[in-house]
Amino acid sequence: MSCSEEDNNANLPAAIDGDKTMTNSKDKVRIGIIRCDTHAFWYAHLFERPDPELMRLNHRGCHYYFHEPDNPCQERFAPPAAMAITRVFDPVDPAAAKTLSETFGGRPRVCDSVDEASDDVDLVYVADCDYGGEDHLELARPGLTKGVPHFIDKPFAHTLADARAMIALAQAHDTVLMCASLMSYSPHLERFRGRFADIAPVRSVVVYGGWRLAILYHVISLIQNVMGPGCEWVECMGPDDLNVIRLHYPNGDGGTDAIILNSIDKWPGRHDHESAANVQHCRMDASAYGDGGAIHSPRVGDYLVPYAGLRIVQMADRMARSGVAPIPYAEMLEPMAIIEAARLGRRAGRRVALEEVQ
Template sequence: MSVDFVEGFRLARVWDEDRAAAECLAAVFADEPEVCDDFAAVSDDVDLVFVADCNGDGSDHLELARPGLEKGVATFVDKPLALTGADARALIRLADAHGAPLTSISILRALPKAELFARRLGEVGEVQFGSVQGGGTAMAGHVHAASLALGLFGNGVESVRAMGETELQMVHLGYGDRADRPRRGVALNCDVGAVWHCAFHASAYGPQGAIHSPPLSDWDFPFGAAAILRIVKEMVQTRRSPAIIGDMLEAVAICEAAREAQATGEPVKL
């Protein structure tokens, strides 16, 4: 496997609530990044802050990103941008208020192999129905499924339904009457059991047949990571937030609506 190297990054500071873990990470890098005692210090005298997927659901991302954003530092927040739409919008407002470029991108949204599959959609004629399988029941996983669906079939989801014996086992995304979106919506099968190397799969159906993606798995994720790094590098250089932040905001809203829909048994409008 050969992934293009993305130049121009140097790890300068690290922090973790477990200092031993931060010291272990710092020891891996030849640049010997400084281990900070306070997460607010990570954003001092740097060009970019990376907020990792800390507790798995994004509920702490607003708190962790705040110091850097208030200093105007460009910030990448690992998926999900936040647990709730309210927190996600608060992050965007905070970034705007301080002129800090901000983005958050699912690796599934940036995979070259997923882009190749999207180019094949015309093979089925007008796409009537789509599906994405994978992600699991945790927010850190099923936000990938939502992001992949938006990347393949388009944004602008109007309604969300959810059902199943486990959390977000089956989610249906409805696009209303939009002629340029799947008329029968898109299904997210998040809880599909054990999968090979964290693989996701996508399918599209239309009057001329069906197409199915190859596995989108650990073997492909490094290529998505490189694509994200190139987007982040441009964000730092231009001091402009990429438009793709809007898709992550919608993905967070989809996941939040799905939780509500499963709890109430009713469809939720976005």
């Protein structure tokens, strides 16, 4: 199938709820991508427009999410900023880096080292679809030392100490970084939060997640989106690490508890992903319970999360151009502090205040 230019540009929306496609007459922000996994291909659609046929050939899943189901040549979203992928590197699978480069006509340079990936770029994106952030500090270190702004994928790191070390490294070299989950900036979850007044006071928010840190970080970010920052204490229980987590948010009426149920496959009918036509679909949702009743969010899955991705890419673009971090570092560190408190709480068998680990 051949994709015409008319197909490729037809009916491309920007974001929703007043978000506008960013226009800027400056040169394009040059991006170096480190780790060419699914998230690298996913965000690549929003960094710059790929060849639809090559994307369909090289990553069918990401093509499926970003193109119309009845027209594989028509994109659902236009890139929201002026950016260009110029370097790609994968620390484990060089073939993946080559494939990502080929998806953009072979123009992005396939690098031989992580250090090379941050040369002559304006922004480094450290991608992470399914891992736990163990290598984020080492992958970001060369570029941060050069003073290059970084967009770190979720989870920010595997430990709070590593997350803090990345921030300190950026500050020491007069640069900035950001970490953002797609759940943090979903307009659909923001509208869900806007309905809390209908059932106020809200006593609990319940979210089903996944035991992998990559998924758990999304879940905590979802809660941060609807509750805001300011978690007071954490409890963690269950037979597995990070199995069931209770987050407490204080207010004047007894507070609100956010309950994270992480053993997805042990809860009947609950799965964080499902497969159809050889394409994996992920989704998350939340329920809120208050004195006035209950409300439920939509299932924010693969066809809705790109709206959050548009916002995040705009933030990364502005960060690269301005040298200003778009998210307060304390806000970025809170999910890591919650994870650290949950680990400590399960080991010690007690409630842990966030101030103990921050």
